[in-house]
Amino acid sequence: MKNKRPTLIHQWLLIALGIVLTVLMLVVPLALIFSRALSGGWSLLVQNLNEDFMQHAIGLTVLTTLATVPINLVFGILLAWCVTHYDFVGKRVLVTLVDIPYATSPVVAGLCYLVVYGLESAFGSWLYDHGIQLMFAWPGIIMVTVFVTSPYVARILIPLMQAQGADEEIAALSLGASGWQIFRRVTLPNIKWALLYGVVITNARAVGEFGAVSVVSGTIMNQTLTLPLLVEQLNNDYKSAAAFTAAALLACMAMLTLVLKTVMEWRQKRRDDTPAHFVPETMTSTSTKP
């Protein structure tokens, strides 16, 4: 439906209400973050950014994200390919399983990993005896982040690939293309923008994950503090300016995410006029429109 210009007074009032709500709920918080980060002036901001703990947290967050995103990218593509191009018993189960990390509280997720790989379990202590410590160290942080961000790429690709169907792939097959050629030359160009946009979201959630990471991190300064954990730690220590400096960094990442998301959604829409939504529009495949 083509959007129309509002004509009646109550339509304008509704729009005004929407704008006020947006400003109060979304714009004011953003403004607050940057005004607090700059409350001590630029020199304090730069000084805070150069602190050891800040540098270390940035490094660990980047490492976590770099490890998480490729894993979930590969998984998302394979799962989406599998459930959209074949019809087999148990397909719905796979699609439901990938929704679980959405519905699970991140703290519960962290605890699950702690129970498997921590010293509480036989496996965890066996690993520890062999000099491998996963929990309360960076590998654990990566593992829980992978869990929490696993649905996004798959969830964005599944409705899109369902809508696109397999006709083009089958045509390529009949022309003698191999599986890899079909994927690279036919499927990939069709889903390119949605895929990039899945990467952007996975990235945003991986950078920002808090609950699960805080369970398995042990919050050791300069060792296992990611940026979101550092925000909490500094805030608890009443170092408000430093906390908001870290928060401002994360907010910049969030705003960049929004810009990239808008661009990619627009490109994908232009490609096939099937909207890919940022928050996957439903948690279940049943309601994706064919």
Add this chain to the structure above:
Amino acid sequence: MPPQERGLPKGGRAYSLPPHAPAAYAVNSSLRFFRSPPVLPGFVPSFGFSVLYLSLVILIPLSALLLYVSDMTWEQYWRAITDPRVVQSYKVTVSGAFYSTVIVAGIGFVLAWIISRYEFPGRRVIDALVDLPFALPTAVAGITLSALFVPEGWLGRWFAPLGIKISYAYPGLVVAMIFTSLPFIVRSLQPVLEDLEPEYEEAAATLGATRWQTFWRVLLPSLVPALISGASQAFIRSLGEFGAVIMIAGNIPFQTEITSLMIFVRLQEFDYPAAAAIASVVLVASLLLLFLLQVVQGRLLRRR
């Protein structure tokens, strides 16, 4: 590539099996596993990796938690999950999620409505900003909202004279949940609103319906499935929300402690079994909600 002769079923089918057809189908052509024959190659690697990944990353850790809990005696388990402070945290979490879902459904409805039906300056900015709560780390959302709503904060100062305390109190917890679940409502409603054909409204108008009648009797019923789906997602997310809530709620025992935080508190007391017991309750509850949502969505769609 020469046409494939391998594995041609005896019934004289019109097509030959593709070169990469999995053995499961070639051997057993009675369609036991596949509901329709796989045509494209790549089933084995994609299915194999997906199942392996889902087992390693999701199924094993979740089952391990339930196994861990099963080591406890029933009495220990019961004591851990019915501790008065924990029971109070269930009430706080569920009621907070409920109130926030009701409020955010209203706010989200207004935003989705104006974004998808009207053209006005700033529409695209609002459309993009709606996802901010999803992209902004929850810890950042938490400290920001709490700084906004303290009595001397930018927004809190309007509530302070009325004697309403938001940060470090129960309303703060609801505010945090509203913020983090906003995108779910808007993004559920938006596609449906955009797909609504103007013919229905025009037909209603020609039949003499007033604007309100058109809204209540024609538009709203077609939005209800999306609204239910969005609200359930918002509710489930609010139940599990941790980062934003603990920064603003003040975490006062028996008043503003959420269940996720109780798990965390038990962990810090090194009482792993109690933490796992509470977590198992949360896990089972959220899985039940997830399946319920699927069933309801299936029903609603079939009806449509």
